[in-house]
Amino acid sequence: MAKKRAGGGLSPVQLAARFLGVSVLAGGVLAGIALPGVGALGLATKGTVKEFDEIPADLKRPPLTQRSKILDAKGGEIATVFYRDRTVVDRKDMSPYVQKALVAIEDSRFYEHGAIDLKGVLRAVNQNAQSGGVAQGASTLTQQYVKNVFIEEAGDDPDKVAQATQQTMGRKIQELKYAIQIEKELGKKKILENYLNITFFGQGAYGVEAASQRYFSKHAKDLTLDQSALLAGIVQSPTRYDPVNDPQEATQRRNTVLRRMAETHSITAAESKAAQAKPLGLKVTPQRSGCITASRGAGFFCDYVEHVFLSDPAFGKTKDDRLALWKRGGLTIQTTLDPQAQDSLQQSLSKHVYKTDRVTAAGTLVEPGTGKILAMGQATPYGTGKNQTLINYNVDHSMGGSNYGFQTGSTFKPFVAAAAIDKGMPPTKEYPSPYKMDYPSPVTTCEGTYTNNDGATVHNENESEKGPYVMKEAMAKSINTYFVSLISEVGICPVTQMTDKLHVIMGNGQKLPQQPSISLGSATLSPLTLSSAYAAFASRGTYCTPVAINSVTGMNGKPVPVPKSECQRAMSEKTADSISTLLNGVIDSGTGKEAGLGDRPSAGKTGTTDKRKNAWFAGYTPNLAAAVWVGSASQEVEMHDITIGGVYQEYVYGGQVPGPIWRDAMTGALAGKPTQNFHLVDIPDAKKKDKKKPGDKPDDNGGRGDDKPDNGGFVFGNGGDQGGRPSNPGQGNGDQGNGNGGNGNGQGGWFG
Known part of the structure; x- marks a missing residue:
């Protein structure tokens, strides 16, 4: 008796046919497909060769996900990123x-x-x-x-x-x-x-x-x-x-x-x-992807490049399209990062501010006339470990930055001066500029009129700072009452129209408030925003949107379109040259002396916000612009009686901590580059011959010519109330009515 086959007596070929759902012709040939009840494919219980042929056979083979390389402007690798390695x-x-x-x-x-x-x-x-x-x-x-x-x-x-x-x-x-x-x-x-x-x-x-x-x-x-x-x-x-x-x-x-x-x-x-017989002989290279692997301290720049890629329509119409391209990878992304500038910036930040300090520092270098970001760094390293952060303090919140940006203090004053000069006001304009005064009222805005209903006041840092002052001396000494008077006469709207042309928006993406206090830096900006705006002064009035990517090559070797910098005239050449002349004086004989670049012409402005929660230096040469911020990300640290970078600071000013960071970063970045000159204009000095020179009185911080904290926090608090009402981080607590702002401790006034 024949042995019964497994499967109910079916032959191996028939069993295979059952497994595959095929019909068996004479000689055991597999002729066609008969799918037993496969509803997902929509076929009948018994099929034919024709039905098998009707199954779609167009297998779409998407490009395999690969690594992408992010390179600097010289072709050196910054980082490797991938969705699948x-x-x-x-x-x-x-x-x-x-x-x-x-x-x-x-x-x-x-x-x-x-x-x-x-x-x-x-x-x-x-x-x-x-x-x-x-x-x-x-x-x-x-x-x-x-x-x-x-x-x-x-x-x-x-x-x-x-x-x-x-x-x-x-x-x-x-x-x-x-x-x-x-x-x-x-x-x-x-x-x-x-x-x-x-x-x-x-x-x-x-x-x-x-x-x-x-x-x-x-x-x-x-x-x-x-x-x-x-x-x-x-x-x-x-x-x-x-x-x-x-x-x-x-x-x-x-x-x-x-x-x-x-x-x-x-x-x-x-x-x-x-x-x-051989051992495994492993030599494992750990999986490392993303900006955390970036060299030259360029993790934050790398992070910014990724945000640009995922947000710019140049890389896809929708966010999903851009994300799909980023994940697919196989890209070679050559950026604008200059290795010399990046090394110089990072070394300067690390030298002057330690990662273990209570405060940190951030800076961005931009090329005037092109908008290219040449360097971006922070004293706090990029990462998730102790004394590290993934927040990029150089950029706006939408691009990976902090929620608000940081109050800029007196670094905003050049924008007020530029708006005034561009409207025809001479840079020799003089104001009484007393030590203390009420905010002028009414003041025209783009939305109507500002009225000082609360009796808010503004004062200079020291009682000896009394006018009259002309613009050049007021800029060099950073006289608060002068610039409040200036914006009150010019109007707030021309100032914000000027900053709109310079793409100056707050770190949270909102436009500047229509308040006179913006003249003293009450608005919260990012270093990238400030350095790009100052680059317009360096390029004689032409603003260029910042760019981080030079080119992208796809996995097929073909170029991918990239966003280009858009340049437009923001002010006349004469206005820009006038600002460069004014800011050149800030470094030569004013609050920014410690940021001087020796024989290389430079211009800049210091900024110190009330209670010294933020200190800035923003400046430029004709071929490079930069902004450096020092402060705490939480905005809780008041920078007095503090050690930063191993150096004790009784009071921190924009010219004395950010200034040297800016100086050293710029010096290294410009090493070997040609020295270029500004187109300076003739702006007469003050008419009064008996006025003290900047830096020769105790109230100017011991003769060092440092910047003073700016006040004027009436916008979000109640002037005259001790400290005012609490407000959101970065927006200030109000103007103290007790007049303590003149004691050099930055008490009262605008702070955030």
Whole structure:
């Protein structure tokens, strides 16, 4: 009596047919597909060759996600970023051993069968005929490659990933249909190359090149026999055979691969035995991605580049489009970062402000006339560890910065002067400028009229600072009452119209408030905003929007459009030259003397906000502009009786801590660059001959010519109330009515 076959007497070929849903013609030929109840594919219980042919065979193979490189302007690598760590390489750049090892362990008859290996199917059917489930272990490398394409296309969508990996009859049939297509289109060698580039090898490594770098710190073309066998063995179960976490299991799996290679005659038995005797020999390179890997302290600049990429329509119409391109990777992003300028800025920041200090510092360098960001750094390193931060204090909140930016103090005064001069007011304009005065009222605004209903007052730092003053001396000494008088006569609207042309907005994205106190720096700005605006003075009145990216090359080697700087005239050349003349005097004989660049012409302005919570120096040469901020991110530290960078400071002023940072950063950045001159104009000095020179009286901080805190916090508090009412961070607490602002401690007035 004949032995009854498993599966109800069906022959192996018939069992295979049942497994695959195929019809069997005479001679046992697999003729067509009959899918038993696969509703997902919408086919009938019994099918035909025609129905199989109607299954869509257009397998879309999206470009594989790869690493992207972010480079500086000279081509040096700043950082590598990736969604999936993969570097696609040609088959010639893969060790022959790894190709042989993968075929031996995953599909030893790969070069002999077509899209489906019938013998493999029969083996699987004999093991699973009684289970009624889908046979396992029957997939060819081609079918596995198809499955990997599904997984790659699913991305990080859990529902799509689950669908791509489900073990159903419908999925098996779909894989087979696509496998047939792929075999026709690509051929065996290309399929193997694609498989080795797409598959996951564990430890975050996709593709054999990334895996080779991860486990052995070498290129895939240099893999030895034993190393190749290890990687080939990982593919089946990257977690189980992880050589880092379970070297014993990984060794056993590697040796299984080596024995299989000998059995299939890919290598000799002697080669297999010798390779099995070797230790794993791992030389692991940890997975590191993103701006945290940036060199030259350029993590914050790198972070800004990513924000630009994900927000600018040049890289895609929608946010999802831009994110998809960023994740797909394979990009070479050459930025505007100048390595010399970046090194100089970072060294200066680290020298003058320690990362363990109670305050930090941030600075940005911009090229006038082009808007190119040449350097961006912070004293607090980029990262998530102790004394590190991921917040970029150089930029607005929408680009990864703090919520508000930081009050700028007297660095805002040049904008008031520029608006006045551009409207025809002579820079010799004189005001009484008493030590203390009421805010003038009424004052015209873009929205109507400002009226000082609360009787708010403004005062200079010291009682000896009494006018009259003309603009040049008022700018050099940073006289508060002069600039409040100036904005009151010019009107607030012309000032904000000027700052609009200079793209000066607050760190939270809002426009400047229509209040006279903006003349004293009550608005909260970022260093990038301030340095870009000052660059317009350097370029004789032309403002250029800041740019961080020079070019982008896609994975296909073709250029990707990038945003370009938009330049426009913000003021007349005469106005810009007048401001440069005024600010040149600030460094020569005013509050910014400690920021001087020696023989190189420079211009700048100090800024110190009330209670010394922020200190600034912003300035420029004809070919480089920069802004440096010092303060606490929380705005809770008052910078007096404080040690910064190992140096005790009784009171911090804009010219005395940010100033030297600016000076040293600019000196190094400009080393070897040509010295250029300003187009200075003749602005007469003060008419009064008996006035003291800047810096020769105790109230000017011991003769050092430092800036004084600015007051005028009536906008958000009640003038006359001790400290005023509490307000939001960065917006000030009001003007104290007790007049303590003149004691040199910055008490009262605007602070944030």
